[in-house]
Amino acid sequence: MKAFEFFAPKTLAEAKGLLNQYGESAAILAGGTDIVIEMNEGHRKPDVVIDIKKLKDLAYVRIEGSKIHIGALTTFEMISSDPVIRERVRVLAEAASKVGSPQIRSLGTIGGNLATASVAGDGVSAMMTLNASVVLDSVRGQRQMPLAEFLDGQGVSSRNALLADEIMTEVFFEMPDNHTATAFYKLAKRKSLAISVIGAGMLVQVDGAGICIKASMRGGCLARYPLHFKAAEEHLIGNKISIDLLEETLPMLHDAVYESAKSRPWSVFYKKESVQGVYRKLFAAILEQLNGKSYE
Amino acid sequence: MNKISISLNLNGTDRTILVYPNRRVVDLLREDFKLTSVKEGCSEGECGACTVIFNGDAVTTCCMLAGQADQSTIITLEGLAKDGELDLLQQCFLDEGAVQCGYCTPGMILAAKALLLKNQSPTEAQIKLAMSGNLCRCTGYQKIHAAVKSAVVIYKDKMAQGGESID
Ligand SMILES: Cc1cc2nc3c(=O)[nH]c(=O)nc-3n(C[C@H](O)[C@H](O)[C@H](O)COP(=O)(O)OP(=O)(O)OC[C@H]3O[C@@H](n4cnc5c(N)ncnc54)[C@H](O)[C@@H]3O)c2cc1C
Numbered sequence: 359m360k361a362f363e364f365f366a367p368k369t370l371a372e373a374k375g376l377l378n379q380y381g382e383s384a385a386i387l388a389g390g391t392d393i394v395i396e397m398n399e400g401h402r403k404p405d406v407v408i409d410i411k412k413l414k415d416l417a418y419v420r421i422e423g424s425k426i427h428i429g430a431l432t433t434f435e436m437i438s439s440d441p442v443i444r445e446r447v448r449v450l451a452e453a454a455s456k457v458g459s460p461q462i463r464s465l466g467t468i469g470g471n472l473a474t475a476s477v478a479g480d481g482v483s484a485m486m487t488l489n490a491s492v493v494l495d496s497v498r499g500q501r502q503m504p505l506a507e508f509l510d511g512q513g514v515s516s517r518n519a520l521l522a523d524e525i526m527t528e529v530f531f532e533m534p535d536n537h538t539a540t541a542f543y544k545l546a547k548r549k550s551l552a553i554s555v556i557g558a559g560m561l562v563q564v565d566g567a568g569i570c571i572k573a574s575m576r577g578g579c580l581a582r583y584p585l586h587f588k589a590a591e592e593h594l595i596g597n598k599i600s601i602d603l604l605e606e607t608l609p610m611l612h613d614a615v616y617e618s619a620k621s622r623p624w625s626v627f628y629k630k631e632s633v634q635g636v637y638r639k640l641f642a643a644i645l646e647q648l649n650g651k652s653y654e
Numbered sequence: 655m656n657k658i659s660i661s662l663n664l665n666g667t668d669r670t671i672l673v674y675p676n677r678r679v680v681d682l683l684r685e686d687f688k689l690t691s692v693k694e695g696c697s698e699g700e701c702g703a704c705t706v707i708f709n710g711d712a713v714t715t716c717c718m719l720a721g722q723a724d725q726s727t728i729i730t731l732e733g734l735a736k737d738g739e740l741d742l743l744q745q746c747f748l749d750e751g752a753v754q755c756g757y758c759t760p761g762m763i764l765a766a767k768a769l770l771l772k773n774q775s776p777t778e779a780q781i782k783l784a785m786s787g788n789l790c791r792c793t794g795y796q797k798i799h800a801a802v803k804s805a806v807v808i809y810k811d812k813m814a815q816g817g818e819s820i821d
Contacts, residue, residue, distance in 0.1 A: 361655035364675030364721045391717045394678060395698050397714070407675065409721050414730070459787025460765070462699055464711035466720065549785035551700055 359397055366409040370495070372458055372523060373410055378497045380406040381522040383513055387411070389465035392457070392474045416469075416527060419443060427530040430469025434481070435460075437468060446533055448647070449540035449559045453484035456544040459551050469526045475509055475517045478554045482509070483578030484542055486586075487559030490531040496523040506527070509583045538563040538572070539647035543639045544633070545632060554579050556579040556633055558642040561597060564648060570594040570603075576609075577595055577633060579620045599648060608634045660724045665689075665733025671727040679715035679723050683730060691731035695789075702788030705761035706730050712768035712787070725765045731760040734767065743767055743805045752801035756790035762788050766802045775810060778803070 365374040377384060385404035388394055388411060396402040409530065410416070416431040419440045426447065430461075437443055438454035457463050457471075457480050471481035485505050493502045495574060503519065511519020521548035533541055539562045557578035561566065565571050573594040576586035590607035597603050615633045619626040661670040662783045671686055680810040681813035683706065692715060695703030706715055707729040740748070743763050753759050762785065769784035771774055776795070781802050790798060805819060 359676040359678075361674070361676050363656060364658050364719070366721055366724065387719060387722070389717070390719060390722060391699055394717045394719055397719075398678065399698060405721065407721075410720070412724060412725075424773070459702065459714075460707055460784055461702060461712050461714040461787040462717070464708075465713050526818075551789075 360400070361413060362404055363406045364409065365406065365590050367539060368412050370413055370415065370525075370527070373408060373413060374405075374495060374497045374523070376408050377523045384408055384522075386473075386525060388449045388470040388531065389468040391462050391466040392470055392476075407570050410515065410525065421533060422530075422536075423455045426533045426580050427528050428468055429528050430472075430526045431467050432469075434458075434466050434468070438463065444569050447540060448490070448643070449487050449542040450481075450484045450560060452542035453480040453544070453557065453559065456480060456542075456547070456549075456557075458545075462551075468529060472529060473518060473526060474617040474623050475519060478557065478579050480542075480554060480578065483554075483557045483559050483576055483584045485529060485531070485539065486576040486584040487542070487561050487574050488531040488534075489574060491554070493528045493530070494520060494544075495526045495527045496521065496525070497538060497597075498523070500527075506583075507590055534561065536561070537565065539644045541640045541643035541647070543636050543643075546635075546637050556580060556629060557584075558633070558636045558640060559584070560637070560644055562594065562648070564599055568598050570597055570599050570649070574609075575637075577615070577636075580615050580629060580633065585612050585614060585618050589614065601641065601645060604637075604645070608637065611637055616650055658721055658724075660701065660720060662723050662725065663727040665729055673720055675721050677720045679706075679708075679718040679720055679728075682720040682723060683715060683728070687728045689732050693757055693760060695757065700789070701762045702765065703756070703758055705764050707764055707768045707771070710768070712765045712784070714787070723755065729764070729767070731763060733787040734763070740810060743768070743770070743802070746800070746801040746805040746808065750797050750801040750804060751752060752794065754790070754794045758788055758792075762790070762798055766805070770805070770809070774806075774813075776806060781806070786819045 384406040387409045416429040418429040420427045434454040434457045444451045490505045492508050507549045508519045512519040514522040515617035542559045545556040561574040563572035572590040589610040611633050612630050615630040657672045658675050682755050683692045693703035695701035699714045704715045
């Protein structure tokens with residue numbers, strides 16, 4: 359591994375100071391499950407490594423008003439075992455519990471997952487389904503933006519909007535209410551230690567009469583960033599959620615995947631079909647949750 | 655490149671060492687502390703051979719820089735036997751014949767140990783989940799699973815007779 363200077367700041371202010379000082383030559387280290395492997399294989403060669411794992415204040419799941427805030431250093435293990443997330447935000451609980459292996463879930467953080475912004479990032483798919491926003495901080499001050507904008511952004515790398523002196527401090531989203539169901543399904547070659555073939559999320563909110571007033575459907579590994587099934591969402595909104603209505607969206611999912619991935623014939627034939635099986639699983643989970651809820 | 659000072663509790667003893675930062679925890683343990691039970695397999699976090707117990711959790715040390723070990727508590731396989739007596743899990747792996755080539759064994763035992771330190775009467779499903787990050791390329795999974803299950807049963811019996819705790 360190439361030589362570098364190593365810092366382990368104890369406060370956020372100290373971390374921001376180091377980032378300001380070293381800028382592009384520095385790399386943030388959180389759990390290490392992406393970056394240490396990249397460094398070991400010679401794909402990343404920072405001159406300075408800033409280990410932020412000692413910033414214990416950035417590991418939390420907190421409810422503030424109608425929103426859930428999750429610190430950037432919260433591990434997948436913490437997320438998947440958090441009672442509020444398990445009860446209220448199944449899309450995230452399920453995605454977090456399917457990341458890598460127990461070892462990887464104990465090290466890997468949500469901030470690292472969103473910053474890496476892998477095509478197959480399960481945290482990315484879940485957070486996009488939740489329409490989450492991220493908070494970035496630096497000595498210049500804080501800014502926040504929707505995750506979609508973060509992923510589209512051109513920061514110090516083309517992966518995301520992070521500028522050289524910035525650190526992600528948290529991600530937050532609207533807490534699903536009593537009329538909202540969410541689900542995630544990971545299609546992969548095996549249950550553990552398998553990269554997603556499709557990592558799909560779904561959120562449906564209904565009114566007192568069971569009419570869909572909000573829908574979010576995002577599929578990981580189907581485009582550079584989780585594929586947005588817009589036509590399917592629009593088909594649900596304004597209608598009463600039923601198995602038939604949900605099934606009517608299947609051809610739309612097929613077509614969206616075909617359009618997105620047709621330049622990749624080796625995977626598109628499989629994925630345009632399997633996406634429908636994946637969403638059938640999600641429909642079942644969504645209906646089960648909505649039926650279990652009182653609609654007042 | 656400046657050396658960094660790493661202080662940790664390693665297998666029950668406080669240790670401090672000065673090392674270059676461009677090494678991983680697996681290198682630190684194997685090369686600096688000569689704890690060669692920690693095996694390097696895939697070097698990408700996939701196989702679990704380099705698993706140790708880090709602050710109570712099983713983790714893969716090939717994904718960690720040495721500096722991440724500072725102020726931590728680490729248990730490797732060398733830390734399990736007490737006063738010349740094997741840990742119950744080690745004994746059960748022997749008794750069940752759960753070792754073939756042996757390369758995955760330290761990681762397997764530590765993944766199981768991390769589970770038992772948190773949950774002393776795990777279900778089958780919980781055992782399988784806790785061991786799901788460790789691959790055995792001899793594919794001796796059934797005996798490995800049987801060894802962990804038998805450790806759980808023996809431990810329960812011992813506790814019922816007023817025995818001591820698992821750690
Ligand atoms: C064996 C294995 C299996 C895996 N399986 C999965 C899987 O199933 N699903 C999945 O989605 N991922 C998987 N991953 C990828 C990885 O574990 C996740 O992406 C993880 O969330 C990365 O988090 P980390 O804390 O380890 O990040 P690190 O490796 O520490 O950092 C990753 C990147 O993010 C940057 N970064 C980290 N934190 C911040 C911050 N707060 N602010 C700004 N930048 C930051 C770093 O500079 C670096 O570029 C797997 C990895 C391995 C090794």
